[in-house]
Amino acid sequence: MKQKLVVIGAGMASGRMLETIFDAGGNFDVTLFNAEPRGNYNRLMLSPVLSGEKTYAQIVTHDADWYAAHGVDCRFGEPVVKIDRENRVVYSNAGGVPYDALVIATGSAPFIVPVPGKDLPGVVAYRDLEDTNAMISASAPGAKAVVIGGGLLGLEAAAGMAARGAEVTVIHLMGHLMERQLDPAAGYLLQKDLESRGIRIHCKGATKAILGTDRVEAVLLEDGTVYPADLVCMAVGIRPEVRLANDAHLEVGRGITVNDQMRTSDPAIFALGECVEHDKQLFGLVAPLYDQAKVLAATLLGQDVAFRPVQTATKLKVTGVDLFSAADFAEAPGREDIVFRDPGRGVYKRLILEGDRLLGAVMYGDTADGSWFFDLIKQGKDITDLRDTLIFGPAFAGGASANPLAAVAALPPEAEICGCNGVCKGKILTAIEGGANTLDMVRSATKASASCGTCTGLVEQVMALTLGDGFTANANPPMCKCTDHTHEDVRRLIKSMGLKSIPAVMQELGWKTVGGCASCRPALNYYLIADWPTEYADDRQSRFVNERNHGNIQKDGTYSVVPRMWGGVTTPAELRAIADAADRYAVPMVKVTGGQRIDLLGVKKEDLPAIWSDLNAAGMVSGHAYAKGLRTVKTCVGTEFCRFGTQDSTGLGIKLEKLLWGSWTPAKVKLGVSGCPRNCAEATCKDIGVVCVDSGYEISVAGAAGMDVRETEFLCKVTTEAEVMEVIAAFTQLYRENARYLHRIYKWVAKVGLDWCRTQVEDEVIRRALYDRFMLSQSVYQIDPWAEHAAKPADWAPVADLTIRAAE
Amino acid sequence: MTQFIDIAALDDIPPQGARVVKTPVGCIAVFRTADDQLFALDDRCPHKGGPLSEGIVHGTSVTCPLHAWVFDLNTGQAQGADDGQVRTYAVRSEAGRVLLDAAFLARRSAA
Numbered sequence: 001m002k003q004k005l006v007v008i009g010a011g012m013a014s015g016r017m018l019e020t021i022f023d024a025g026g027n028f029d030v031t032l033f034n035a036e037p038r039g040n041y042n043r044l045m046l047s048p049v050l051s052g053e054k055t056y057a058q059i060v061t062h063d064a065d066w067y068a069a070h071g072v073d074c075r076f077g078e079p080v081v082k083i084d085r086e087n088r089v090v091y092s093n094a095g096g097v098p099y100d101a102l103v104i105a106t107g108s109a110p111f112i113v114p115v116p117g118k119d120l121p122g123v124v125a126y127r128d129l130e131d132t133n134a135m136i137s138a139s140a141p142g143a144k145a146v147v148i149g150g151g152l153l154g155l156e157a158a159a160g161m162a163a164r165g166a167e168v169t170v171i172h173l174m175g176h177l178m179e180r181q182l183d184p185a186a187g188y189l190l191q192k193d194l195e196s197r198g199i200r201i202h203c204k205g206a207t208k209a210i211l212g213t214d215r216v217e218a219v220l221l222e223d224g225t226v227y228p229a230d231l232v233c234m235a236v237g238i239r240p241e242v243r244l245a246n247d248a249h250l251e252v253g254r255g256i257t258v259n260d261q262m263r264t265s266d267p268a269i270f271a272l273g274e275c276v277e278h279d280k281q282l283f284g285l286v287a288p289l290y291d292q293a294k295v296l297a298a299t300l301l302g303q304d305v306a307f308r309p310v311q312t313a314t315k316l317k318v319t320g321v322d323l324f325s326a327a328d329f330a331e332a333p334g335r336e337d338i339v340f341r342d343p344g345r346g347v348y349k350r351l352i353l354e355g356d357r358l359l360g361a362v363m364y365g366d367t368a369d370g371s372w373f374f375d376l377i378k379q380g381k382d383i384t385d386l387r388d389t390l391i392f393g394p395a396f397a398g399g400a401s402a403n404p405l406a407a408v409a410a411l412p413p414e415a416e417i418c419g420c421n422g423v424c425k426g427k428i429l430t431a432i433e434g435g436a437n438t439l440d441m442v443r444s445a446t447k448a449s450a451s452c453g454t455c456t457g458l459v460e461q462v463m464a465l466t467l468g469d470g471f472t473a474n475a476n477p478p479m480c481k482c483t484d485h486t487h488e489d490v491r492r493l494i495k496s497m498g499l500k501s502i503p504a505v506m507q508e509l510g511w512k513t514v515g516g517c518a519s520c521r522p523a524l525n526y527y528l529i530a531d532w533p534t535e536y537a538d539d540r541q542s543r544f545v546n547e548r549n550h551g552n553i554q555k556d557g558t559y560s561v562v563p564r565m566w567g568g569v570t571t572p573a574e575l576r577a578i579a580d581a582a583d584r585y586a587v588p589m590v591k592v593t594g595g596q597r598i599d600l601l602g603v604k605k606e607d608l609p610a611i612w613s614d615l616n617a618a619g620m621v622s623g624h625a626y627a628k629g630l631r632t633v634k635t636c637v638g639t640e641f642c643r644f645g646t647q648d649s650t651g652l653g654i655k656l657e658k659l660l661w662g663s664w665t666p667a668k669v670k671l672g673v674s675g676c677p678r679n680c681a682e683a684t685c686k687d688i689g690v691v692c693v694d695s696g697y698e699i700s701v702a703g704a705a706g707m708d709v710r711e712t713e714f715l716c717k718v719t720t721e722a723e724v725m726e727v728i729a730a731f732t733q734l735y736r737e738n739a740r741y742l743h744r745i746y747k748w749v750a751k752v753g754l755d756w757c758r759t760q761v762e763d764e765v766i767r768r769a770l771y772d773r774f775m776l777s778q779s780v781y782q783i784d785p786w787a788e789h790a791a792k793p794a795d796w797a798p799v800a801d802l803t804i805r806a807a808e
Numbered sequence: 809m810t811q812f813i814d815i816a817a818l819d820d821i822p823p824q825g826a827r828v829v830k831t832p833v834g835c836i837a838v839f840r841t842a843d844d845q846l847f848a849l850d851d852r853c854p855h856k857g858g859p860l861s862e863g864i865v866h867g868t869s870v871t872c873p874l875h876a877w878v879f880d881l882n883t884g885q886a887q888g889a890d891d892g893q894v895r896t897y898a899v900r901s902e903a904g905r906v907l908l909d910a911a912f913l914a915r916r917s918a919a
């Protein structure tokens with residue numbers, strides 16, 4: 001007969017245990033209770049959910065199909081209230097379930113500071129999805145949040161809410177942040193970093209009371225400071241959740257006492273996770289819990305394995321904050337420090353030594369060598385020979401030259417790469433040799449980087465070292481949750497399978513959703529437009545609002561209107577027409593843009609057709625300032641007026657704009673043409689730039705001046721305007737046909753390499769073919785959307801007005 | 809009590825799109841899915857007030873154009889990790905016309 005296994009708590013630890021049991025072919029009738037109304041998910045990842053970098057769906061670790069496949073009876077949202085040890089039955093409010101073996105995996109409960117006002121609505125902890133959602137909905141810009149507790153959890157909560165626009169204050173009892181993991185110097189750098197993100201930090205602050213009548217209004221400190229608050233998050237620590245075990249009279253210390261096999265004082269009852277105490281030790285990070293899961297799975301399968309806690313290292317999961325701390329760093333007699341600081345870069349590294357061993361490491365700002373140090377600590381290696389250059393990491397150990405991959409290359413096979421899952425470098429290497437050549441495959445083979453994800457970069461570096469050119473980091477994520485295919489796959493299959501409509505792509509490539517989502521539909525629409533210009537019809541409903549309505553939507557739902565000004569040149573007549581339109585439609589702001597255009601901001605949707613048709617009447621067309629397409633060609637005055645000019649940069653810019661306008665591209669495209677190397681048109685930070693010289697035209701590409709700033713790279717030099725036009729049209733077409741949606745030219749060039757682009761446009765036959773395909777597409781898409789839409793103003797107004805009816 | 813009133817022709821609303829109805833209680837977005845189901849919701853995302861009528865309609869969901877919150881058109885409930893709900897109204901199509909339940913207006917004038 002199958003054994004009845006009952007598990008209380010569907011958390012990180014029990015999820016891993018069940019997985020290990022089923023993977024090993026274990027045969028149990030499992031009943032899984034969970035107080036939360038959902039199954040196992042990756043609790044660590046609540047922080048990226050809070051900050052908006054991930055969704056809940058992305059952090060679910062076991063879905064309904066998985067439970068069904070393994071015959072798990074799920075009792076989610078059904079807390080266990082009692083264990084009857086004598087009859088071996090557990091009870092929820094819905095009744096009893098008998099067990100042969102029982103696993104308690106109830107995790108821990110947040111500790112709530114016992115101050116007045118702690119029960120007011122608006123006071124939350126940070127433990128589960130409900131807490132996370134409460135913080136998300138309280139984090140509107142301008143809202144005020146107070147986080148009590150400046151440890152790992154509190155800071156992730158603070159950073160997440162700040163990322164959503166809330167004004168966040170962190171109140172921390174101790175003198176510096178994360179005092180259990182960081183020394184004061186690193187704590188200071190961390191504080192500075194967080195303050196620069198607008199988070200206020202109040203150290204040495206003791207909370208006296210939470211104030212408010214119906215809900216929280218403020219937090220009062222012992223020193224009299226008052227911080228207004230719409231939400232208070234208490235993140236001051238956790239307590240093992242041992243109530244059930246206490247009631248059942250199991251042996252409980254601070255946590256439920258377990259032996260090396262994870263067995264409690266009752267031989268039929270086991271426990272694991274944050275609720276247990278092993279050898280007087282409690283646990284608060286997942287790495288040791290996963291080891292417990294393996295041990296308990298083995299115990300239940302009748303194998304004899306013993307749990308041995310490992311040392312843990314900590315990272316803070318706040319995007320852009322780089323800190324690492326491992327093992328023991330307290331000052332003590334007989335201990336020595338090696339410290340390295342680089343104030344300019346905000347880098348701090350400290351190694352703690354005792355005799356010839358490394359005891360601990362604290363690093364801030366540059367943590368690349370963290371796992372190398374952690375490895376030295378765990379191995380207890382004699383570091384006498386390394387000592388002189390130890391702080392500079394493996395790149396210098398033994399005099400090797402600095403190389404970005406050196407740190408990882410120097411790691412021995414037993415070095416741990418993934419702390420959460422305890423995966424060492426050797427295991428990853430074995431998986432790669434076994435054929436795992438994408439991040440996902442390595443993840444599923446080894447679990448490396450599958451939990452908190454902070455080691456993803458390391459795993460990719462190991463892959464890069466092993467696979468060489470065969471591996472490009474980050475090439476693997478699927479397009480979106482609707483499909484398992486990557487953008488690259490989809491683009492290739494659209495062409496090779498001749499797919500010419502969105503439903504065709506979704507059907508033939510096995511989309512998992514009905515109508516896609518807001519992320520894949522615009523991408524597919526673009527790919528189809530680019531690949532089948534004459535056969536596919538643009539699907540307006542698959543466009544983002546800006547492209548659908550031919551204006552940039554503003555935060556209040558109004559739009560901006562930007563007429564095209566070829567090469568940035570306008571006339572008095574055009575300016576008058578623009579001024580008239582601005583008056584007629586009461587445009588709240590008229591602004592000159594960085595791309596040498598005039599922007600009319602704040603136009604109501606129903607006024608768009610009329611303002612467009614007025615501007616059309618004065619000879620102007622849409623400037624596509626909203627488009628993933630050609631935006632602007634910025635020019636200087638060149639030989640026409642400037643005494644330094646070498647060529648007619650203005651004229652060339654106008655010709656280029658007339659050639660390229662109306663084309664849709666993976667992301668926006670901006671050009672610049674400067675008349676001489678003084679570069680007044682800032683051509684060398686554009687997607688495509690032309691700098692005129694006496695002997696011709698230098699074309700460079702892949703610049704950026706946005707979130708990333710980079711200078712263009714030289715593509716080629718030509719001698720006539722006609723050649724400039726042909727090269728640029730061909731290059732643009734190459735980009736249109738190959739890049740992934742939303743990748744600017746510089747991102748795409750970084751992936752495919754400038755050399756490849758150059759060989760394509762320098763080959764006369766290929767270039768001509770690209771140019772011809774570009775012109776074919778232009779024959780369809782070089783149309784003024786204003787003229788098209790201004791003809792049907794009724795489509796832009798409300799379809800019915802019931803305000804009149806109500807007044808009757 | 810329901811009280812359906814004719815607001816538009818079905819063809820006025822593009823499939824996988826929406827049109828707006830102005831009312832004294834604010835704008836209502838009337839959505840039409842790819843398979844011609846109709847839904848009516850307040851045209852205001854509970855997050856930052858984005859016009860849901862301008863979102864991309866996929867299946868029976870719409871994604872807000874401002875910050876990509878996704879709502880189930882059936883219930884008005886925010887999906888995934890987002891928390892919020894948009895009011896829904898009864899709407900149906902009959903002989904190529906779109907009928908909206910305007911009981912909310914009556915309630916208002918009775919009040």
Ligand SMILES: Cc1cc2nc3c(=O)[nH]c(=O)nc-3n(C[C@H](O)[C@H](O)[C@H](O)COP(=O)(O)OP(=O)(O)OC[C@H]3O[C@@H](n4cnc5c(N)ncnc54)[C@H](O)[C@@H]3O)c2cc1C
Nearest residue numbers: 009011012013034035036043079080106107273274285286
């Ligand atoms: C926001 C956040 C970020 C974190 N980041 C990291 C990190 O970066 N690195 C790291 O190592 N650790 C991190 N942790 C800690 C890590 O999540 C925990 O160590 C881990 O989840 C503990 O696993 P567990 O299975 O013991 O408990 P849990 O995952 O908490 O699961 C316990 C489950 O038991 C349920 N339960 C409790 N009582 C009952 C009952 N009576 N009946 C039924 N069910 C019950 C609970 O509802 C819960 O779902 C983080 C934690 C949080 C909250």
Ligand code: SF4
Nearest residue numbers: 636642645675676680
């Ligand atoms: S880039 Fe050269 S030609 Fe153009 S305006 Fe500046 S100085 Fe004159």
